[in-house]
Amino acid sequence: MTEPVVTNLLREIAKSSEEITFVLDGTEPDAQCTLGQVIGRTASRFPQRAAIVSTGFAPLTYGDLQRRLDDIRGQLRVGGFDCSARIGVLMPFGPEAVLAIVAVACCSIAVPLDPRLSPVEVDLRFGMLHLNALLVPQGSDTEARQAAERRGIAIIEAVPAYGGQLGLDVPVRAADRAAIDAEPAPHSPAFILQTSGTTAQPKLIPFSHSNMLAASARLQAWFGLTHQDRCLSVSPPFYSHGLKVTVFTPLLTGGSIAVPANNAIVALDEWLDCLSPTWYSAGPALHAAMLDKVSSLADVRVAHTLRFIVSGGAPLLPDVRDGLQRVLGVPVLEHYGSSEAAQIAANLPPPGPNRPGTCGQPPPGTLAIAGEDGRFLTAGERGEIWIRGPTVFSGYLDAPELNQAAFVGGWFRTGDIGSLDEDGFLSLHGRLGELINRGGDKISPADVESALLRHPAVAEAAAFAVRHPRLGEDVAAAIVSHPHTQTTTAEIRQFLQGELASFKIPHRVLILDQLPKGPTGKVQRRRLRDGGLPQMPMPVVSKASLDLEGELLTLWRRLLKSDAVTLDDDFFASGGDSLLAMEMLSELEQLIGQAVPETILFGAETIRQLVQKLDTQIDTQATPYIHFHGDGNRPPLHFFNGDLVSGHSSMRRMVQLLGPDHPIISINPHGLRGESVPPSIEEMAADRLPLILDRQASGPFVLGGFCNGAIVAFEAARLLMAAGHRVDRVVMVDPPTVSARAAAQAILRPMKRLVSPYSLRWTYQLMVRLEQFFYGSTSKRVSQLYTALINPKKLHDAVFNPYDTIPRALWEPYSLAMAQYLPAPLEVPVTFYAADHDGRAWRALSSQLEVIQVPGGHGGCLTIGAERLVDHLRKRIDALACGVPAPTESHTPASFSHGEQIGGPVGLET
Numbered sequence: 001m002t003e004p005v006v007t008n009l010l011r012e013i014a015k016s017s018e019e020i021t022f023v024l025d026g027t028e029p030d031a032q033c034t035l036g037q038v039i040g041r042t043a044s045r046f047p048q049r050a051a052i053v054s055t056g057f058a059p060l061t062y063g064d065l066q067r068r069l070d071d072i073r074g075q076l077r078v079g080g081f082d083c084s085a086r087i088g089v090l091m092p093f094g095p096e097a098v099l100a101i102v103a104v105a106c107c108s109i110a111v112p113l114d115p116r117l118s119p120v121e122v123d124l125r126f127g128m129l130h131l132n133a134l135l136v137p138q139g140s141d142t143e144a145r146q147a148a149e150r151r152g153i154a155i156i157e158a159v160p161a162y163g164g165q166l167g168l169d170v171p172v173r174a175a176d177r178a179a180i181d182a183e184p185a186p187h188s189p190a191f192i193l194q195t196s197g198t199t200a201q202p203k204l205i206p207f208s209h210s211n212m213l214a215a216s217a218r219l220q221a222w223f224g225l226t227h228q229d230r231c232l233s234v235s236p237p238f239y240s241h242g243l244k245v246t247v248f249t250p251l252l253t254g255g256s257i258a259v260p261a262n263n264a265i266v267a268l269d270e271w272l273d274c275l276s277p278t279w280y281s282a283g284p285a286l287h288a289a290m291l292d293k294v295s296s297l298a299d300v301r302v303a304h305t306l307r308f309i310v311s312g313g314a315p316l317l318p319d320v321r322d323g324l325q326r327v328l329g330v331p332v333l334e335h336y337g338s339s340e341a342a343q344i345a346a347n348l349p350p351p352g353p354n355r356p357g358t359c360g361q362p363p364p365g366t367l368a369i370a371g372e373d374g375r376f377l378t379a380g381e382r383g384e385i386w387i388r389g390p391t392v393f394s395g396y397l398d399a400p401e402l403n404q405a406a407f408v409g410g411w412f413r414t415g416d417i418g419s420l421d422e423d424g425f426l427s428l429h430g431r432l433g434e435l436i437n438r439g440g441d442k443i444s445p446a447d448v449e450s451a452l453l454r455h456p457a458v459a460e461a462a463a464f465a466v467r468h469p470r471l472g473e474d475v476a477a478a479i480v481s482h483p484h485t486q487t488t489t490a491e492i493r494q495f496l497q498g499e500l501a502s503f504k505i506p507h508r509v510l511i512l513d514q515l516p517k518g519p520t521g522k523v524q525r526r527r528l529r530d531g532g533l534p535q536m537p538m539p540v541v542s543k544a545s546l547d548l549e550g551e552l553l554t555l556w557r558r559l560l561k562s563d564a565v566t567l568d569d570d571f572f573a574s575g576g577d578s579l580l581a582m583e584m585l586s587e588l589e590q591l592i593g594q595a596v597p598e599t600i601l602f603g604a605e606t607i608r609q610l611v612q613k614l615d616t617q618i619d620t621q622a623t624p625y626i627h628f629h630g631d632g633n634r635p636p637l638h639f640f641n642g643d644l645v646s647g648h649s650s651m652r653r654m655v656q657l658l659g660p661d662h663p664i665i666s667i668n669p670h671g672l673r674g675e676s677v678p679p680s681i682e683e684m685a686a687d688r689l690p691l692i693l694d695r696q697a698s699g700p701f702v703l704g705g706f707c708n709g710a711i712v713a714f715e716a717a718r719l720l721m722a723a724g725h726r727v728d729r730v731v732m733v734d735p736p737t738v739s740a741r742a743a744a745q746a747i748l749r750p751m752k753r754l755v756s757p758y759s760l761r762w763t764y765q766l767m768v769r770l771e772q773f774f775y776g777s778t779s780k781r782v783s784q785l786y787t788a789l790i791n792p793k794k795l796h797d798a799v800f801n802p803y804d805t806i807p808r809a810l811w812e813p814y815s816l817a818m819a820q821y822l823p824a825p826l827e828v829p830v831t832f833y834a835a836d837h838d839g840r841a842w843r844a845l846s847s848q849l850e851v852i853q854v855p856g857g858h859g860g861c862l863t864i865g866a867e868r869l870v871d872h873l874r875k876r877i878d879a880l881a882c883g884v885p886a887p888t889e890s891h892t893p894a895s896f897s898h899g900e901q902i903g904g905p906v907g908l909e910t
Contacts, residue, residue: 034184034209035248036073036106040066042254049227051251054095054259055274057166065251068099068167073107073181079156080175081108083184085132086192088113090122090144091158092137095166095259098237098247100135100158101191103168105248107184109206110191114238119143125194126151128204128398135170186210192397193240193339204397205339207244214390215244215342216252218363222346223279223308223333227254230305232277234263234286240339241312245281266293272304281310284320285517287332291323301329308349312337314522315428317459321356334359336426338414341392344385345426358425359418363389369420374408377419382429382444385418386411417444434525436465437473443504445525451499452479457487462515463506464525474586477506478528480515487511507587513857516864527864548614552588552607559584570605624668625691628655634881636663637702637731637873638692640716642709644810647672650706653863657870662877665695669709669814677813681708681821685715692716702877704731706862708814711735711821714845718826728880730846731873733833734858737841738767739821749822757816764819772836772858831876833869835861 039062042049047063060068081087087104088111091097104110111129113122122144133154136145145155161167184190189206219225231250235242250257258275260267266289271277287309294300309324309332321332335346336359344367347353347360354360366389369377377383388411395403406413417429429446436443448463460480465473481487489509496505516527549567557565560575571581585596596614604610626648637658643650647668655664667688671677678684692701701720705713710732717727738744744767751760829848832839836858839851852872856864 032186033213034106034186035102035190035212035252036069037183038213038252039069039102039106042251046227046254049254050230050256052095052098052166052257052259053230053275054166054261055270056164056261057095058164060095060099060166064167065099069103069106072100072103072168072170075170075172076104076108077179077181078174079133079154079172080177080179081132081172082179083108083182083188085109085179086111086129087156088126088129088131088134088148088153090115090134090136090142093236093263094261096137096158096160096168098233098257098259099166099168101237101243102247102251104135105190109184109189112191112193112238112243113144114236115144117144119147123147125202126153128202129192129194184209186213187394191243193243195339203399203402205240205393206397207240207342207393211342211391211393212244212248213252216249218391219245219249219343219346220253222343222348222352223310224349225249225253225255229253229255229278229307230258230276231255232271232275232280233257233259234271234280235282236263240342241281241283241337244342245310245312245337266290268293268297272306276305278305278307279309280306281312283313283522284311284316287311287316287324288320291320291327294327295323300327304328306330308333310335310346312343314517317453318357319459336360336428338387338416340412340414341387341389343391344387353423353425355421355423355425358421358427360426361424362387362426365389367420367426368411369418370411370413379420379422382417382419384432385414385416385426387414388412417446434464436463436475438475438503443475448475448477448500448504448506451496451504452477452492454499455487455492455495457481457485458492459483460515462523462525462528464529466508466529475504475506476508476510476528478510478512478515480512510860510863512860512864514855516855527867548611549607552610555584555587556607567607569607571601572605624670624672624688625695626651626666627663627695628666629658629660629663632661632663634662634877635700635702635728636665636696637704637877638665638667638695638713638716639703639731640667640669640688640705640709640712642669642705642707642712642733642735644669644672644708644806644814650862653866654870657866658874662874665692667691667709669712669810671810671813677810677817679813679817679820681711681817682715684712684817685719688712689716689719692720699726700728700880701725702729702731702880703727704733705735706733707735707858708818709735711739711818711823714823714826714830717828718824721826721828727828729829729831729876731831731833731876732839732842733869734835734837734839734854734861736768736771736818737837737839738764738771739818739823740841740844742844745822748819752820760819761812761815765815771838831873833861833865833872835865 043062043066047061047066049062050059051062051065052060076085076087085108087108089097089100089104090113091100092115101110101112111131113125117125119142126147131148131153133156134145134148135156135158136142138157138159140157149155156170156172159169159171161169186209188208190209190212191207193205193207194202195205229250231246233242233246233250235246237243237247247257258271258277260270260275266286297303306328308330309328311321311332312335316332316334321334324330324332331347331349331354333347333349333354334356335343337343345360345362347355347358366387368386369381369383370386371377371381371383386408392412395407415432417432417435419427419429421427430444434445436445443463445463449461452458452461452463458479459482461477462479463475463477466476467473477492479487479492489511492509493505510528516524518524553565553567556569556571556574557563559580560571562574565574571584576584581601585601588596600610600613604613628651639651639654641647641650648666651664651666655666658664670684670687678687692703699720701717703713703717703720704710714730714732717730720727739748747767748760748764751763755763823845825845827848828846830842830846830850832842832849832851833854834851835854835856839849842851843849852869854861854865854869856862856866861869
């Protein structure tokens with residue numbers, strides 16, 4: 001059925017039903033209406049119809065809702081807040097927050113604020129928003145409230161209704177002069193949104209009553225919404241999608257909202273049974289969680305009332321889309337929207353137009369694809385998405401220069417890259433700011449991600465730019481594997497050889513447990529770019545440890561795509577160019593761990609000539625430590641980085657976040673530059689002790705380390721204390737804790753004397769894997785069990801070297817030293833940052849222990865998890881600098897928990 005036929009059919013339905021408020025052609029409704037007037041119209045005609053339902057309250061009818069809105073409006077006017085007053089709403093997710101935002105938006109200007117923002121972020125917004133008042137829950141005493149009071153912002157406490165009723169009383173101190181109770185102008189802002197943090201400074205987006213009415217009319221036309229429809233509102237109402245799509249659209253079309261008690265836990269009995277929604281709209285993360293839940297249920301198709309599902313905010317994986325459609329038996333419809341314009345294009349329920357993998361069709365005349373010169377492009381061509389129409393906002397607040405660049409001839413430039421096919425279906429290809437400029441080649445992250453997702457082991461992928469010393473930017477990527485599958489970075493890059501042009505293939509690939517995402521579900525490429533890949537100075541190696549001729553021959557053959565290249569062939573005569581030369585020198589720097597001047601290729605065009613020049617440039621006496629922020633005024637942190645591949649490079653994000661006031665001395669593990677590895681942890685600590693005392697002659701000391709380095713730091717603290725020095729704290733970042741357990745020591749102690757080093761290492765590593773297994777999430781355990789059952793060899797490989805990038809010459813002595821390590825208790829304060837290992841076991845060795853959970857897993861806790869780790873660590877070091885004893889704490893932040901929650905408070909007892 002064609003789109004005009006569908007539109008005409010919906011229009012006829014609208015004419016025959018008094019239940020539908022607006023015409024169904026997506027055009028602007030009555031320009032003189034406001035949100036409050038439209039809700040009031042429904043309340044006067046159908047007062048007993050449910051408006052907001054929740055399992056914690058009796059259903060709130062439209063008549064009740066109107067009384068609540070009138071009461072709050074009257075109280076605000078008595079307090080002197082007129083229709084132009086900006087009132088921030090800072091309340092946790094729930095029915096009360098929804099009611100508060102709706103009530104304020106109907107009579108003044110609502111400014112929803114995410115309660116999950118840090119105090120610094122909230123204070124930044126206070127400085128930009130010029131609020132007249134802040135609405136907070138009764139009795140709250142948060143840092144955000146205190147910041148508002150310091151700025152002179154009036155505080156309004158929302159008092160909940162009692163007796164199982166949904167309601168709020170907002171007692172406001174009477175102003176000297178009550179505000180005039182005028183209705184807001186239709187084109188004035190109903191609410192002000194803030195961009196969700198992809199940029200350092202959020203932009204302020206005023207969305208008017210007429211914008212919102214046009215947006216709801218558009219969604220009603222697309223999805224055929226009637227008064228019988230109920231939206232499960234699980235997206236946060238503090239952001240554009242949750243507020244516009246899942247709160248106001250149901251209310252403005254005469255339907256109802258279902259608000260669960262907790263939007264972080266997919267509780268099917270509540271969500272689909274008790275609340276009985278007919279549709280819901282959310283981001284990909286929640287759809288994936290929903291699929292996990294419903295897949296295990298029998299007869300789920302007959303147990304729900306859904307008629308369609310909407311997805312937005314980020315691309316939805318085909319497996320999730322197809323899985324939900326198969327299990328629930330309803331269409332899953334992807335759409336495209338923005339904070340500045342609400343929903344712009346959508347796939348429609350049958351029999352409407354629907355093309356999976358696209359964002360659907362926009363209304364005619366509202367979207368164009370423009371080239372860099374502003375020329376509109378034809379079908380299939382990629383360019384910037386420009387939009388116009390009644391849903392587009394009027395411009396950012398207090399940003400004239402930004403608005404001048406954002407609007408061109410009545411069109412709003414979204415900054416998104418897209419294309420339209422011959423039938424008008426929109427596809428997205430990333431954002432202009434995310435394009436990777438690799439030596440002049442413009443690479444779309446979406447192209448790289450699409451290729452990565454074609455690999456059978458890849459469940460999620462994100463491509464992003466990293467700095468490059470010669471090309472300016474280079475391509476990197478992060479992936480999450482499907483459950484029950486394993487892959488390596490080498491395998492991924494090999495696969496991409498047949499999927500992408502060589503210049504698009506990421507030179508570095510991270511394999512993570514999860515991609516960092518913002519509150520709306522979008523992948524935060526900035527966090528990956530800034531924290532995902534180490535880019536500090538590289539370790540320096542000796543010439544003796546490398547077969548430079550052989551390594552370079554392999555490299556040149558790969559870059560030049562010819563196995564015929566020899567040691568005496570000229571690089572440029574064999575097909576090389578300036579870009580390939582820069583790439584070759586960059587990889588050479590990674591290989592030898594030193595910067596190489598571009599001029600080295602003058603007179604050294606062959607491998608043999610190049611190696612001869614390099615012979616005189618490699619430093620064979622490199623120091624095993626680097627002192628960062630030497631002028632800082634805080635106690636120095638001696639940190640054993642424990643990285644057997646990158647050494648000091650792994651410290652990049654941590655050093656950056658700590659800042660110039662916090663000195664940190666990175667100490668490399670033994671063997672990284674070809675030197676011998678001491679046979680025990682105790683000897684490693686003793687060998688590095690002079691380095692510590694050379695940089696700091698006397699205490700108090702702060703020591704730390706990652707993985708094996710954390711254990712070496714613990715033993716170094718023992719040596720310092722035995723020598724009469726004071727150690728204020730040992731910082732341990734996710735080392736294995738097997739040796740801290742009495743049961744494990746009882747097994748390992750006799751084995752040291754009775755079995756071969758091979759068997760001892762095997763037993764220890766198996767214990768480490770078991771520790772990670774029992775500490776991991778349920779889904780991770782199932783995946784590991786499945787892998788072990790179907791492929792024992794993979795289990796063997798994972799036990800003996802789970803990090804396939806570590807050379808065997810280093811992995812074997814370190815794993816043996818850790819297997820032989822049986823530590824004794826030490827009375828020293830210990831902060832244990834746990835990612836994949838259960839830090840609570842270290843209680844047997846230190847009674848002064850605190851355990852802090854950090855995200856990113858073992859491989860990403862110093863990058864993806866660095867913000868959480870450093871924020872806590874800085875407070876501990878600052879407390880020591882002030883002579884204040886640091887309190888101990890132990891908890892798991894909600895978003896980093898090992899359970900099945902997506903959010904919500906979780907505790908971890910020690």
